[in-house]
Amino acid sequence: MEEPPSFHVGRDSSSLLSEEQLLCSICLDVFTDPVTTPCGHNFCKSCLTQCWEKSQHCHCPLCKEKFTKRPELKINTTLREVADQFKKKGGPEKSEVLCDTCTGEKLKALKSCLDCGLTFCKTHLEPHNHVYKLKKHKLINPVENLEDYLCQKHERALELFCRDDQTCVCQFCTEGDHKNHNTVPIEEESRERKVRNTD
DSSP: OOOOSOOBSSSSOOOBOOGGGGBOTTTSSBOSSEEEOTTSOEEEHHHHHHHHHHSSSEEOTTTOOEESSOOOOOBOHHHHHHHHHHHHHTSOOOOOOBOSSOSSSOOBOOEEETTTTEEEOHHHHHHHHHSHHHHTSOEESOOSOGGGGBOTTTOOBOOEEETTTTEEEOTGGGGTTTTTOOEEEHHHHHHHHHHHHHO
16 A cells, blocks of 8 residues: 655654645645644644734634633744755655545545545546536545545535635635635635745
């Protein structure tokens, strides 16, 4: 069986991490000075600070847990070392993501479907190209941890970025907690951030 995308942190380290585990859900990039909230989620220190400065209440951008008092943010030094090492190496060698539907030998995945919650090889992806209802499904490049791309509250695809709360949201979120908020497609936010970071 193929190992997930990974890298070794140090010579003696046996811990293997994928890029998804090192991404800040606010800026969608590898952590810079990561901090951990009381609920256990990690963000870049500057991202979380900006998020809290724009909001009236301090809450976790991921699980929405509210904090009565603004938590003191201390840098998670271990996670920072891992993220820095990851950045230096330029990311892992991409290993193959395998099809969730193959029963015998698992074939290389071609796409992951956010609506089905599954990753498909070329053969098993075919219905998405021909069946009318499946054609409307949101397909992305194959990923290991598909659940990271789904809203924890609504179990729908995280397709939008809420600029008010600096977090990824699904379409249903815009009808509830994020109603009337400034939301844009994730791809648009990601493009703009990459442009800003290269300036």
